[in-house]
Amino acid sequence: MLCDIQMPVMSGIDVARELHQQNSPVKVVFLSGYREFEYAQQALSYGVKSYIVKPTKYNELENVFRKLKIELDQSKGSQSPSTKVPEEKESAAPETVIAKVKSYLEQNYREATLDDAARLVHMNPYYLSKYFKKKTGENFSDYLIRVKMEKAKEFLMDVNNRTYTISEMVGYSNVKNFTRTFRKYVGKSPREFRNWE
Template identity: 50%
Template sequence: MYKLVIADDEYEIRNGLVHYFPWNEIGFEVIGQASNGKEALEVISSQQTDVLLCDIHMPVMTGIEVIKEIYLHHSHVHTVFLSGYQEFHYAQEAIKYGVKNYILKPTKFADLTEAFSKIKNELDKRHPHDDHKLEITEVDPIINKIKNYVNINFKTASLEEAAQLVYMNPQYVSKYFKQKTDENFSEYVFMVKMQQAAKFLKEMKYKTYEVSEMVGYSNAKNFTRAFRKFFGVSPKEYRLLE
C-alpha cells in the first residue's frame, strides 16, 4: 500500500475522503490528515509519505505554499490539488511545482479513481515491488559527494566520473545510489538539469537554445521535449508562469 496524507480545512470533506473512499482498493492507505498546510507538512515530515491530496485554500499555509516547500526540498511526495476554485492561475502554480493532478470540488468518485490509478502506476514503476528498500541516509558522505558533483557539473555529469570521484565501480555506484536515494543516478541528473534550466529561463536573458546548451543538450528540440516531460509545459510557456 502506498502512503497517503489528506489535507483540507473543511472537516466534512476531509472526513468523507478519509473514511468513505475505498483507497485500499486502488492501492493506498491513509496514514494522516491535516486541517491546514502547516499540519500537512508536519505529517509528511514525520513519516514516510508517497502522496499528498491537498486543498488549495487552507489557513496558516495554503496548498500552493505547501507544494512549493515540497518542491524546493526535492521531496518525492506526489501532490494532487483539491479545490472548488477554477481560476487558471492556480493550475499554473500547480504545474510549476510539479503537482500531478487538479481535482475540482465537489469531488467525483471517477475523478479520484482515475487520478490515483495513474499515480499508482507511476509509483509502481519507481518502486518495483521492493519491500526491503534501504532508508535514505542524508549524512551519507558518498551520496552527498555524488550529489554535490552533479549539482556543480550538471552539464556534463556522468556515472563514470561520479564513480571515479568516490573510488567505486560505476555499476556498484548505480546500485548504491538507487538503494540510498530511491531514484536512479540518471533520474537525479535529469532533475538537476531541469531545475537549473528553469532558473536560467526565469532570468530572461538567455534564449531557449542557449539554456539548452548550458544544461548539456546540443539539440534544442530534445531539450524542449525533456523540459515538457519534467514540468508539463514548454520552456516558452514556463517563462509566462508567475
C-alpha cells in the same frame, strides 16, 4: 579495498603483496574475470580475504563486505571490549558517498556522467548506480535530469536567455531533446513555463 586484478601501474597482486609486506591492516577483496580465477587464488597467500568473479551482482558484493565488516568488528571487539562504535559513524561512509555524488552533479550538471561520478567515489559505475538507487530511492540518471531541469527553470527566469542557450548551459546540444525533457519534467515547454511564470 575492492581491487581488480588487471589495473594500470600496479596489478591487484602487486597491491596485495605490497600491503602484506607492510603488515597493513587493510583487507583486500579481488574482483576478477573467470580466466584469472587461479591467478586470484595465488594471492590468498598475501592475505586477500575473498575474490568475486565478474560479472557479479550488487547483492553478492554487498554480502562479501558485510561479512568482512562483521569479521573486523569482532576483531576490534576482542581487542577492546569496552569500545563501541557510535551508530552515526557506521552510517557516515554511505552518507559521505551520496553527498559527494550529489555535490558533483549539482556543480557539474552540464557535463556530469556516471563514469566520472564513480571515479570520484572510487566505485564501479554499475555498483554506484545500484548503490545510489538503494540509498536515495532515485535513479542516478533521474536525479541528474532533475538537477538540470531545476537549473533550466532558474535560467528561464532571465528573459535574456534564449532556449537554445539554456539548452547548452544544462548540457543538451540538441534543443529539441532539451525541450522534450523539460516538458516531461515540468509539464510545460520552456516557452510556456516562462510565460506562465
